[in-house]
Amino acid sequence: MSRNTKINLVLLFVVAALAVLPLALGLGDHKEEPFTGADAEAETAITELKPDYEPWFSPLYEPPSGEIESALFALQAALGAGVLAYYFGLRRGRRQGEQQALEREADSALAGAAGKSTAEQD
Amino acid sequence: MHIAEGFLPPAHAVAWGVASAPFVVHGVRSLTREVREHPESTLLLGASGAFTFVLSALKLPSVTGSCSHPTGTGLGAILFRPPIMAVLGTITLLFQALLLAHGGLTTLGANVFSMAIVGPWAGYAVYTLLRRSNAPLMVAVFSGAFVADLSTYCVTSVQLALAFPDPGSGFLGALGKFGSIFAVTQVPLAVSEGLLTVLVMRLLVQSSKGELTRLGVLLAKKQSRTETETEAVAR
Known part of the structure; x- marks a missing residue:
């Protein structure tokens, strides 16, 4: 860790x-x-x-019971947690994708350079 | 900090509504400008709003033997400045007033004033002061979030004491009463909120360096060095 x-x-x-x-x-x-x-x-x-x-x-709408009220509170927390998780997941995925693209680029540049140098030796 | 529906006399309800409205209108303008100029910040704006959504739904037990909830407004105030947080906070309060019968439409102005205006501004002020005096980022973030949370509940206590002064000891007596209900309960929760805000900021520093630099939370070290270099070259 x-x-x-x-x-x-x-x-x-x-x-x-x-x-x-x-x-x-x-x-x-x-x-x-x-x-x-x-x-x-x-x-x-x-x-x-x-x-x-x-x-x-008095409130326009009142949850009819404690259960419904807690369900709505849970919904509120879940909505927030969902958006936060989406944000961090997306960022992480993008970062990994960028890194992979960089590595691939570096690899192909390396392979290209290696191919060239062998070609010159011939 | 939610003053329940109908629990402020009409004159007070209207006065707090009038006091809050310009901040929210100004906030809506700042928000639309931010989204238009930096469409890429929409995601982080959503995340800041989401943080307030989660934290203000979490009712936590406290040392006084009662439960209360954090506000989550410090993060957005630090990232996007308080005017934008005024809008995000108002949306959260409206959701709770309409769906949860928590807070209310007649008390929306007062609740917006405490949670979406004073809290973010107080937290942002402390954060900025600490940053200017070179405090470490996370110390400033913790203090900002802590103050945003606690000041919100202090304002609620003042609002209620103004509306319901004690028959014997007047405004101050009532302030003591409401303060002991809200402010004392809130101290450990404000610590929790500070820690959670630090946690999210740490994750943001790992994942969104570019965004934080643009927003001025992280200093653009490399950029400023190249700028001074080009200046030197120009000379």
Whole structure:
């Protein structure tokens, strides 16, 4: 494994650790509902600060269940990951193609030069 | 950082919308210019938008015992400058508002202001400052992404505190309350975002040197040397 790949893997590992540690250490245990979204907590805080506040507009479309919502979130992540993977795959392929073309060129130039020199010797 | 649909009073919603609109319009212009002048950058633009798409869909647990998500706006701001990121961020927020009931149309202006305008600009400013003072590329990238992420959530806290000041302690009391919900939760996530942005930038340095040089992220060493050589010859 190259040094580059190792560093990349370490980066991913640290990100994973940062996500897992709060769960593993039980940092949500002091809450009634651990690990809810901060956005929802803000809504609760708003209703605490201003109990009579009524949202004056509701979403045009609301996912009918938590499952559908998580499916749509997964779709969002998958779309993004797909485009990113396409980009890096395309770049890698192009680079390899260019390299092969260069090698082939160098080979044929070498073969051409060799052919010429043998021809001169004759 | 998504303020839910209808959760900002109408006057605030309109004000943030008015504040955000010029940035987005300017961004659309920069984006069309970039695509027209450099059609080859379309792919990397797509990749930057995709990065925001992935990261803002990832809800991660944090030290406060609640979940939040990164923004992914630092990368695009560093690569293509903040105006273009304003557009990419707005597209992401619109997708979430329309399909996921996450954020909303009435709060779009406020959410765009925090995630697609202040975040990218703050991150870009830190990145540029560090680069000018000769910090290593990856240190500047990490700091830029970290600041873009965290500043977004600080702005959200300010927006909510302005709209819902504490009856007793006023704006500052409410800011403390919303800040502890958003900003503190966000610190480890901003670190994660910084690391992921560094990872993607490392992959880009390996795969897209030419593109990064054109965008000014990598310095054109060889080119500048030949330029000085030709200058010397000319003299």
